[in-house]
Amino acid sequence: MSTNIDNKVVVITGASSGLGEATARHLAARGAAVVLGARRTDKLEQIAAEIRATGGKAEVLATDVTRKEQVQALVDHAVRVFGRVDVLINNAGLMAIAPLDEVKTDEWDRMIDINVKGVLYGIAAALPQFRQQNSGHFINIASVAGVKVFSPGGTVYSGTKFAVRAISEGLRHEVGGSIRTTTIEPGAVDSELKHGSSHQQSAQFVKEFYKLAIPADAVARAIAYAIEQPADVDINEIVLRPTVQEF
Numbered sequence: 377m378s379t380n381i382d383n384k385v386v387v388i389t390g391a392s393s394g395l396g397e398a399t400a401r402h403l404a405a406r407g408a409a410v411v412l413g414a415r416r417t418d419k420l421e422q423i424a425a426e427i428r429a430t431g432g433k434a435e436v437l438a439t440d441v442t443r444k445e446q447v448q449a450l451v452d453h454a455v456r457v458f459g460r461v462d463v464l465i466n467n468a469g470l471m472a473i474a475p476l477d478e479v480k481t482d483e484w485d486r487m488i489d490i491n492v493k494g495v496l497y498g499i500a501a502a503l504p505q506f507r508q509q510n511s512g513h514f515i516n517i518a519s520v521a522g523v524k525v526f527s528p529g530g531t532v533y534s535g536t537k538f539a540v541r542a543i544s545e546g547l548r549h550e551v552g553g554s555i556r557t558t559t560i561e562p563g564a565v566d567s568e569l570k571h572g573s574s575h576q577q578s579a580q581f582v583k584e585f586y587k588l589a590i591p592a593d594a595v596a597r598a599i600a601y602a603i604e605q606p607a608d609v610d611i612n613e614i615v616l617r618p619t620v621q622e623f
């Protein structure tokens with residue numbers, strides 16, 4: 377059966393684990409050609425090989441989203457191989473939880489570089505291509521921590537995710553017409569994200585909290601729902617949580 381996902385070219389940053397990996401597998405199984413970016417190319421190659429083994433289309437490119445030329449190269453690679461880009465999923469992210477009093481400024485820098493500037497570099501790379509095609513779909517991964525401040529500990533992470541929502545809403549407003557923008561705001565989802573905190577007490581808290589996490593597939597299905605709508609329907613925001621999650 378042909379769907380609005382079949383044959384779409386979908387570029388995914390942070391596709392080597394968690395939500396990005398699950399989304400790549402889900403969309404590829406539904407007929408999308410996926411182009412996977414992350415730093416761990418061994419993981420990307422393995423995921424792509426498994427997708428191809430079941431008849432899917434997958435390409436990989438080493439991509440550090442803090443390097444704008446690498447994000448541009450990822451989008452360019454998709455265009456070179458498949459001729460177009462239909463969807464860019466700005467998914468790469470880091471969650472380093474610690475109270476502000478710990479002044480972990482290196483981690484603040486990394487979260488801002490990956491979670492905020494990485495998304496902007498994705499927009500910079502794909503927007504001219506989308507304009508040229510007169511179509512395209514940005515899907516930016518924010519968080520429930522971008523709806524409600526996750527403090528103490530998650531203040532800077534929340535700041536980056538509030539920024540993603542603000543940028544996404546401005547993007548939607550500025551480029552709407554033929555280009556769609558969706559922001560996904562997940563609650564606790566099982567992935568490697570929970571291992572990103574160097575502050576021991578916070579890491580322990582996160583480990584306990586994530587016992588209620590739902591599988592990454594849940595986010596993949598939400599993303600598929602946004603993509604499969606007809607071109608004149610733009611799903612702007614999806615918030616999803618484990619049913620038992622309060623925050």
Ligand SMILES: NC(=O)c1ccc[n+]([C@@H]2O[C@H](COP(=O)([O-])OP(=O)(O)OC[C@H]3O[C@@H](n4cnc5c(N)ncnc54)[C@H](OP(=O)(O)O)[C@@H]3O)[C@@H](O)[C@H]2O)c1
Pocket residue numbers: 389390391392393394395396413414415416417439440441442467468469470471490517518519520561562563564565566567568569570
């Ligand atoms: N899991 C949750 O509960 C949850 C909830 C809300 C929002 N989110 C958001 O969902 C997104 C995906 O996270 P996840 O939960 O799937 O965590 P994850 O399993 O840790 O995945 C993070 C991905 O980002 C990539 N990444 C990290 N730094 C990168 C960089 N500099 N350049 C390129 N890729 C980079 C990692 O790949 P490499 O290390 O190979 O580069 C990995 O593929 C993040 O934006 C996160 O904030 C997650």
